[in-house]
Amino acid sequence: MQTIYWDLKNNERDKFMDQAALCIKDGQVVAFPTETVYGLGADGLNGAAVAKIFAAKGRPADNPLILHIADKKEFDRLAVDLSANARALIDTFMPGPLTLIVKKSSLIPDEVTTGLPTVGIRMPSHPVAAELIRRSGCPIAAPSANLSGKPSPTNAHDVAEDMDGRIAGILDGGRCGIGVESTIVDTTTPIPTILRPGGVTREMLEHRLGAVDIDPALYGVQAVRPKAPGMKYRHYAPKAPMYLYEGPAAAAQLIKAVHAAMQAGHRVGVLCDQVTAAQLPENANRCVIASWGLSKDDLAEHLYNLLRAFDHQEPEFILGLGVDEHGLGLATMNRMRKAAGFNILWATEDGVSVKSGTNFPGNMVK
Numbered sequence: 001m002q003t004i005y006w007d008l009k010n011n012e013r014d015k016f017m018d019q020a021a022l023c024i025k026d027g028q029v030v031a032f033p034t035e036t037v038y039g040l041g042a043d044g045l046n047g048a049a050v051a052k053i054f055a056a057k058g059r060p061a062d063n064p065l066i067l068h069i070a071d072k073k074e075f076d077r078l079a080v081d082l083s084a085n086a087r088a089l090i091d092t093f094m095p096g097p098l099t100l101i102v103k104k105s106s107l108i109p110d111e112v113t114t115g116l117p118t119v120g121i122r123m124p125s126h127p128v129a130a131e132l133i134r135r136s137g138c139p140i141a142a143p144s145a146n147l148s149g150k151p152s153p154t155n156a157h158d159v160a161e162d163m164d165g166r167i168a169g170i171l172d173g174g175r176c177g178i179g180v181e182s183t184i185v186d187t188t189t190p191i192p193t194i195l196r197p198g199g200v201t202r203e204m205l206e207h208r209l210g211a212v213d214i215d216p217a218l219y220g221v222q223a224v225r226p227k228a229p230g231m232k233y234r235h236y237a238p239k240a241p242m243y244l245y246e247g248p249a250a251a252a253q254l255i256k257a258v259h260a261a262m263q264a265g266h267r268v269g270v271l272c273d274q275v276t277a278a279q280l281p282e283n284a285n286r287c288v289i290a291s292w293g294l295s296k297d298d299l300a301e302h303l304y305n306l307l308r309a310f311d312h313q314e315p316e317f318i319l320g321l322g323v324d325e326h327g328l329g330l331a332t333m334n335r336m337r338k339a340a341g342f343n344i345l346w347a348t349e350d351g352v353s354v355k356s357g358t359n360f361p362g363n364m365v366k
């Protein structure tokens, strides 16, 4: 399949948006930007079209899709029995990076929900996403626009890397602002539960609703099955194995470990903030540094792009620096821990111990 590339910086923007919407109406798959990451969209009420998304991504058949809408009124025909909590969240946070799990109406094909009685619905704030949904005249079912298992794409170039030749077209609307996927909240339980942390933070939800639970599976407890089916898969993962430093002396111990690894002849990747990066040895051959800037917003915005870049630079392994879990830290740490396959080290001034995981290289633990 020849994938059409629509650059929206071009002055034919209106024509390109029209062509992309026509593809959606015609049951084709189109990638488009949202404020979180790029999505891979198809007509959410057309089961055969939705099945093409699964084929293009190589997505496991038990991992449901999120429906994207451009008008809050859509909840009335796509959902049933909306709870008061759901209504409060719709009023406060939509449009925005929040997905609500609600009971689905009979309009929604099983291909979207993979047979579940519930559906995830979100109203993106990105103008291109909203316009595409409006022009298509249907809710758009869309997961992230990556091949299954790879980090989500936050720019059209990363989409093309995974999807060229597999879908009808790519709408290039520039970089995504937030950079991590939407927060998923299950509103069918008496106390709403965060199934995936994202751009709308735990603190924002608590401020609006009072009590909010967190799915315990987010912390990598093996015995607990995540309530969002997709969260059980190894995701966001670079090719090289990754190890994450957490704890009060994470940066200092990571720097020590980088020196030790280089001295032992390894080519080591490092994922850290700019301040830590400035303290690392300059040796591009032995030490591949990916730094995100200073703030947690910077980390969220750049994380997937940095993880993808490691795949081109091919370090033997990657040492990542953890951040605290307030605000966007909950979402970014969730993605970093998954990228590291829950291989996590706990670093204090006295030394480094294993928090979870196995197979740490060399004498990393002491």
Ligand code: AMP
Residues within 6 Å of the ligand: 063, 064, 065, 066, 101, 113, 116, 118, 119, 120, 142, 143, 144, 181, 184, 195, 227, 228, 229, 230, 231
């Ligand atoms: P993606 O759009 O690729 O970021 O993935 C969507 C996420 O939403 C996956 O983790 C899905 O498992 C989750 N999801 C979608 N629908 C539901 C649902 N009805 N119940 C629970 N999780 C869902």
Ligand code: MG
Residues within 6 Å of the ligand: 143, 144, 152
């Ligand atoms: Mg995804």
